[in-house]
Amino acid sequence: MKIGLQPLDRSELPIIADAVSAQDRDFMYLWAGSTYTYPLTIEQMEQHYSKGIHSIEAGVLIYKIVNCETQRMIGSVQLGRIDSIRKEAVVGRFLIHSEQDRGLGIGTKVLQALVRIGFEELDLERILLNVYHINVRAIRCYEKVGFRKTYSKRKLYQALNGEYWNGMEMTLEKQAWMAVD
Incomplete structure (x- = not known):
């Protein structure tokens, strides 16, 4: 499946909130x-993104992930x-x-495209992300793109089943990305 990243429009926030x-x-x-309390509401998102959802001035670029064949929005991601x-x-x-769209390599393609935007268009030197240890599929995706674990913190969240989740920060340096890309 060919995917694309397009700037998210504020009118599409309800799609994310519903998902x-x-x-x-x-x-x-x-x-x-x-960041939010469950269930996620448009009001919470509007308040969080009060400075904007896709501008350097707001400090955030939110993209919708689009299936290029159907033009259907299948997800979202932000830098x-x-x-x-x-x-x-x-x-x-x-x-x-x-x-049904997970496990098909879409996440890896999206992350590669987002990293390219960060390093080539925004001239960043480093891109970070945070992930919980239980999100094994996501960690595999991040590692495929070149991210490496740089920091861990134990017991950041207690899940509904009582299990504690450990957090980790992962980093990709521009130099390392350029050496592989």
């Missing part, structure tokens, strides 16, 4: 950490906390909406 709220609190925490002085940003809110 996240169709899951449970653990899923939302896996997606956004402690946020864009810091032009430190020349770094953080990948976040990465979501493939439907289980």
